Amino acid sequence: MDSIKILVVDDESRMRKLVRDFLVRAGYEVLEAGDGEEALDTFYKIKEIGLIILDVMMPKINGWDVCREIREHSKVPIIMLTAKSDESDELVGFDLGVDEYITKPFSPKILVARVEAILRRTNSLSREDSLEVGGIILDKAAHRVTIDGQDIELSFKEFELLSYFIENKGLALSREKILNNVWNYDYFGDARTIDTHVKKLRNKMGVKGEYIKTIWGMGYKFEC
Secondary structure, three states: OOOOEEEEEOOOHHHHHHHHHHHHHOOOEEEEEOOHHHHHHHHHHOOOEEEEEEEOOOOOOOHHHHHHHHHOOOOOOEEEEEOOOOHHHHHHHHHHOOOEEEEOOOOHHHHHHHHHHHHHHHHHHOOOOEEEEOOEEEEOOOOEEEEOOEEEOOOHHHHHHHHHHHHOOOOOEEHHHHHHHHOOOOOOOOOOHHHHHHHHHHHHHHHHHHHEEEEOOOEEEEOO
């Protein structure tokens, strides 16, 4: 655990110190950045960052834009910290590839527990880097999907959703279960966000979109 580097990004030095102290006590190595520009500089400069804790409202470059740029290069787990509790903000974050969304004020002990849970999940998912079924090849390492040899462009969350479907092919999956596993979050809002993502995913998959079966009143099942 002590070898894992965590980047904490927040323009409030008091908040950074609070988070840092609890993470260091838990055995992590902590890096700090006071704005979005410094966060990106650190991300590109320091190799092997294991997780990023990122505030939304920051000077120079906001948290959304930092997250968007990092996701173009890396699947490093990201926890967003924000004073906002707007459901639409949470959905934006998840679609950008945020792993967790925590609203201030929060318990530092809970934050550390979420960090540990995300790192465990990330390590377990990385064991199988390539999935293949029914003419679909999903390469996790390259973040690439091909269908019958043709590349298809997916958002980060669409990619994660397809991965989860393939890994659980043949199983009936409730919307709540999909949210908790793909979004890695105890989501209390409208579960129909899943329907929106599934619709987009099916359209991009063309005829292979029929592999995602709707189970009325429950959720979905991937079958080919």
